[in-house]
Amino acid sequence: MRLRNNLPGIALGLLFALATSAAAASDAALRVCADPNNLPFSDSAEAGFENRLAAMVAAHFGEQVSYTWWAQRRGFIRSTLKAGTCDVVMGLPAGYDLVETTKPYYRSTYVFVTRRDRQLELSSLIDPRLHHLAIGVHLIGDDGNNPPPAQALGDQGIVDNVRGYSIYGDYREANPPARLIEAVENGAIDVAAAWGPLGGYFAQRSPVPLTVVPIRDYERFAPQQFQFAIAMGVRKGDHALRDRLNAFIDEHRSEINALLRSYGVPLVDPPVTASGGQP
Incomplete structure (x- = not known):
């Protein structure tokens, strides 16, 4: 008799427990x-x-x-x-x-980004034109460390025509890394050597048609890596x-x-x- 009288309370208790569990799951x-x-x-x-x-x-x-x-x-x-x-x-x-x-x-690679109307079609790190073109690279870290393309260019004596853009940039502005690709758009530089996801994304949304090409001939600059998982x-x-x-x-x-x-x-x-x- 006592058990029967307690059934409503037990049922309510179970319902409350189930509801609490469901709420926890949804949270x-x-x-x-x-x-x-x-x-x-x-x-x-x-x-x-x-x-x-x-x-x-x-x-x-x-x-x-x-x-x-x-x-x-x-x-x-x-x-x-x-x-x-x-x-x-x-x-x-x-x-x-x-x-x-x-x-x-995923695995991606560093790329060259150029204006399509320039028809430079750059892909190789040992292309002789790189000695004369204005090249932009991202600088990484508080001490401005050089990324792999900058290191490879420096190994070839390509220094004076390379310009660094901080990957952190002015954090008060939207998307600081985009400044490098914007420099290609507006002609401030001829080519950007950028990490593929950054170069591909901002080039895809550029008001000026841009060409994105994976960098090749990087093996000779080992141990510098140009592709990362x-x-x-x-x-x-x-x-x-x-x-x-x-x-x-x-x-x-x-x-x-x-x-x-x-x-x-x-x-x-x-x-x-x-x-x-x-x-």
Whole structure:
């Protein structure tokens, strides 16, 4: 009799527990660390391809995306991922030693960007015209480190006609890395040697038709690398999230590639080893 009288209370308790569980599930979030002013990768309007990719991952997980916004420069990992305010960075070099990286989900390359009406059709780092053309490169880091194209040009004595553009630029302006490609548009330089996703995206949206060509003949400048595999990064030891992300990458490669191409990202195949496999 007592049990029967308590059935309504038990039923209400179960319903409350189920409702609480459902609410908790709906509140589950993929917590992403990202730069709010760094197109084509990410921005606070969630217009970058890493934002779009994060939304795809969250939908697959049945979660929402939440962001910790931080300028992606020195101290970014320490202030976000390591601080525990977020759980994944959507784009880092594969094997980056400050985090645990997933398997790569794309590989890109440095490119030459020129005005189409100039018909320069540059592709080689050893093209003799590079000794005379005005060349723009991004400078990276607080100390203005030279990226691989600048190093390769310097090895050939091509210095005086090379101009540096800070990849960080004036952060008060939208998309600071775009200044390099804009310099090609307005004729301030003849050619930009840029990281492929940056060059491809801003060239795709340029009011002046631009040509984007992957840089070749870079092997002779080893150990400088011109192609890089990009992965997602999680905190070291977070194997559970890493493995979930790896499974997503395996299952959605075609959709990821389509997304990247829609943003103008030049995709290159991984190098093949002597045994025929991929490293």
